[in-house]
Amino acid sequence: MDINLIKKLIKIVEQSQITDFSVEEGDLKIKISKNSHSGNAIAYQQTPVSTETIINQSTVPALEAPKLIEAKEEKKTNLHEIRSPIVGTFYRAPAPDADPYVQVGDIVSPGTVLCIVEAMKLMNEIESDVSGKIVKILVENATPVEYNQPLFLIELM
Structure with missing residues (x-):
């Protein structure tokens, strides 16, 4: 999954009222969640047993x-x-x-x-x-x- 597709997914979640979204493609899992208190985060993992890397998205505003x-x-x-x-x-x-x-x-x-x-x-x-x-x-x-x-x-x- 390329970074542009991930950015598009973030934008879709940002513009909707969805608070959590996850998708799996092969052994890649991406989770996007909105939280009005701690900001938005994306978590992804390469294999089901590996550790998650969390990236804070400062470009995605929190709920107002x-x-x-x-x-x-x-x-x-x-x-x-x-x-x-x-x-x-x-x-x-x-x-x-x-x-x-x-x-x-x-x-x-x-x-x-x-x-x-x-x-x-x-x-x-x-x-x-x-x-x-x-x-x-x-x-x-x-x-x-x-x-x-x-x-x-x-x-x-």
Whole structure:
């Protein structure tokens, strides 16, 4: 496994909500984990019985506590989260040159399409399950999302 592939794996873990990831290729094992207290680390070993070498990754930022606190404070009000029902790639519009399904400030009702989550080349439309106003879009366009990851905040009406 070359170093560029390892760097790509680190970036994928960094941009997702995954905290631990491991992969084995032959007798090479790589483990990538995020920890908000001690930073991120990569561990790899050449053979199953050899010692592990741990490399601290200063380029991979730790989880930011202030953003997590903000989301919890907003959730206590009359806001409803729309979460991803699947793992995939988040798209705000049906095509790259098309307008987004919704913008911040738009009024939505149950059944309104909010976005698409692509999984295995299938485009899954994510619909609103409540009536309200879009107050925040929590995910950047064309980025990976995890199962149950919050995508939108909707102020209930």
